[in-house]
Amino acid sequence: MINYTEKPYLQSASKEIMTALQHKYGIDKILEIDDKLVLIGKDWCYKTDNELRLVEKQLAVKMCIRLGEKNRGN
DSSP: OEEOOSOHHHHHHHHHHHHHHHHHHOHHHHHHHOTTEEEETTEEEEEOSSOEEEOOHHHHHHHHHHHHHHHHHO
């Protein structure tokens, strides 16, 4: 089951951020940092105990920051 956020603007922004990260770093780098993220069609989702939820903007931003910090360290 996929629960979409009730705020469409967050849903849209989240997809844009995660798609940009995938194009820049590749899915392997993203999953290396967080193996609970999955891409279903065009939707980034986050695995919870019993369902998938659409990634919210805050999580996407944290992911972007962690990728940037990781790449600076290399």
